[in-house]
Amino acid sequence: MLKPLGDSAILIQLGDEIHPTLNARVHALDALLQFIPDIVETVPAYCTVLVHYDPLRSTYNQIKNLIEEKISLLDESTHRPSRRLEIPVLYGGASGVDFESVATTLALSPSELIHLHSEREYTVYMMGFTPGFPYMGILDERLVLPRMSTPRTRVPAGSVAIAGSQTGIYPLDSPGGWHVIGWTPLKLFDPMSENPFLFAPGDIVKFIPMESGSLLPSPTACRWNPK
């Protein structure tokens, strides 16, 4: 379950699948690991936590023992309270360039596509790819599509996209191979801000469809909505 990744990190493997219950355990363990001062930082992902440590201060075995102590505290009832964020999304049109082709491929009407994407709550399983990119799931089975065979060289910041059983939002203009179905005016990453990220791993996210042509909500007014 614990394996070295080089001489300054340990990979904790809690399972081997993409599953909400398993991922909840990952985030619960990640929260416990923050109490170990000798850990430099952690990277929770779908079914693993990577622990970075400083080999000039601690040995592999010292960190391994500290981690195992925390794992022993982890049981089925361990929960980490999650934040719940509501994200306004403008679906389709110029800001969702793949919306129509996705609806056609999936044989869904535009309103069905919006409904299926915005109806359920998603979990931020992990963040990666670029600063602030949230990997969220699980999509309704009727929305599952493979990635685009040829990635776009530039996907605009704020693009809401789907691929496989996941959905995500591009925080920066970047290349990307996911199908873009909408856009949010919220800023996901601002390096100059005291809180540079809109999302954190483990957050619960709900998309709120915006009426086309409606006034865009101001980013501060709807930054996040704790409930």
Added chain:
Amino acid sequence: MLEIIDLTGIATLQDLGRRGWNKFGVPTSGPMDWFAYQAANSLLDNPPNSATIELGLGEITLHVLRNTVISVTGAGYEVENYIWTFPLWTSFYVRAGWTVRVKKTSGGNWAYIAIAGGFDSPIIMNSRSTYLHGGIGSALKAGDVLHSFAPTTDLLKLAARSFPFVGQDLSCPHGVQDKSCGTNPMPYSQTPTLEVIPAPQADWFTPEGIRTFYESEYTLSPSFDRMGYRLNSLPSPSPAKAITKKVTKELISEGMTMGSIQIPADGQPIVMMADAPTTGGYPKVANVTRASLPLLAQCEAGVSRIRFRETTTEAAQENYHVIARSALFATKQSPY
């Protein structure tokens, strides 16, 4: 205070790196060659996290605006000041009005230019390290004026120091552990044997694949950057060989570190470097140790002949202790 007069290649400010944001997808960044970076600051008694200029694959010309002491370390560069040529791994006094040029030669990719006191630049998310792909900081360019903090001691005490043993022998063939390399803690070489620790997916590969990894000679592909070093197995004498997998399932994305060696479908290794993504979805065969990372960072595209050798976490950590200490606390020799 220095002004950049002319610049080719890629130059950025780097400190030890940006820690604590990996879980949000922000790479650690920091120097490609931590040893040369630490040594450059150590020569000037700078705090160990001071920002330095990292110069990659190019040339920089600096106009000195105020008397100071600078140090230059790394591999594959030389330092010119009109008629003198300064060796790397030394510190030298520069007067206002002088021009200093750091020129690319061969035998490496990256140079580190430190200034007494350290460069003063905005701290973004707890670090002065530049991360270009994430829009954190920007590449240095001609016309930039770089300020510095007050030096920790008298400038004259900081000048004309050197690391006598580093950078002298560029032909140490068997890497860090070679006893014949004497006290040289970082024997930069274009034929290094890099120490690696098997990664969590090492057992995803076939025995032949693992043998290919440890027995092949690799060189750096020309398309490398601060994110990653793609390696190509050398075709001669046998044809290019792929590291084959026995597990066919896809890896579920997980965290990785600088030095992680991913094996994509073509079977040729990609080593994650300073600006690499924080997570990845290709299986990892092994991880380059911290002690060996500087040697890899300075391997040149097409020229280098790289081999891998397995080590244990315990041995790697012991080795790293010794080398890190030598970068920070080496005896600084001064002719004065």
